[in-house]
Amino acid sequence: MADLDLRQLTTMLAIAEEGTFSAAANRLGYTQSSVSQHIAALERAVGGAVFDRPGGPRPVRITPLGAVVLEHGQEVLAKADALGQAVDRFKAGEGRIDVGALHSVSHAILPTVLRLLREERPRCEIRLSEPDEPRLGELDLLFYDGLISEDTEHVLLMEDPYLVVAPPGTLPSGPVSARKLDGKAMVAWPATCDQPRLEQSLADAGARPRIVFRSAGSETMVSMVRAGMGLAVLPWLAIHQVVCRDCGAIHGPEGWPDLRVHELDPAPARAIYLHWPPGRGDQSPLAARAVEVAVEVARELAQQAPAARA
CATH class of the missing domain: 3.40.190.290 (D-Maltodextrin-Binding Protein; domain 2)
Structure with missing residues (x-):
């Protein structure tokens, strides 16, 4: 789990919300191959697949393991966002x-x-x-x-x-x-x-x-x-x-x-x-x-x- 990073979780969340790797890539401004690399690295970190990929234009489906990762990943992203805002307020003197x-x-x-x-x-x-x-x-x-x-x-x-x-x-x-x-x-x-x-x-x-x-x-x-x-x-x-x-x-x-x-x-x-x-x-x-x-x-x-x- 030490290899897991925020970009991977952000990418996973975008795929879950958009339904496809290509739509997530467009939303994030990444290439589709970068999105695939992020998810591959995430799956290696958690030791299993987080999405079922039916292929073609059909939406991906989140796996049971992926659901666990996504639930806690959203909490991590929210805390990271709160941390970023707190640091910005600190630097602004607030x-x-x-x-x-x-x-x-x-x-x-x-x-x-x-x-x-x-x-x-x-x-x-x-x-x-x-x-x-x-x-x-x-x-x-x-x-x-x-x-x-x-x-x-x-x-x-x-x-x-x-x-x-x-x-x-x-x-x-x-x-x-x-x-x-x-x-x-x-x-x-x-x-x-x-x-x-x-x-x-x-x-x-x-x-x-x-x-x-x-x-x-x-x-x-x-x-x-x-x-x-x-x-x-x-x-x-x-x-x-x-x-x-x-x-x-x-x-x-x-x-x-x-x-x-x-x-x-x-x-x-x-x-x-x-x-x-x-x-x-x-x-x-x-x-x-x-x-x-x-x-x-x-x-x-x-x-x-x-x-x-x-």
């Missing part, structure tokens, strides 16, 4: 990629990247996840705030500055010294990702806030600040879409006080990286384009960030 991202990147950078990719490649498939650990695993791309320990290729997308979110009057207007946070109640992210480094940088600046609540959700943290639990130090990407450009306030539901956003001095920032498996040349066109789009989106966002306006 395949599938698996992307992992931490929450605030999913909230800010990733939606724009996805929209642009889908506009360019409507048939592409993108599967998303928020992994618990900074590992590529089976992912094609991973957005993460820092470098990961695996051997990956990566690009720095942007520096994302941390800002203080507090009720009005809690802190002086404008940028505030990190020391002003010392001893104050603070809601914070869990001690994962870049959070330990942030808290260490505050401590190095002389600020040791009292952590009264931790949550992985930026919206939950802002709600806790509104509830009077304390202030929060959040990266700009996590809150930039709800910060009023005119007054610097975060506008909440009716009846809730607005919150103020302050820049920090010194200004800590987290580094947002995009990681992918080593060997850029082995990337699919879709994954390679996703990297390019992410770099473009992040560059535009970085121009809006406080550090870019300083």
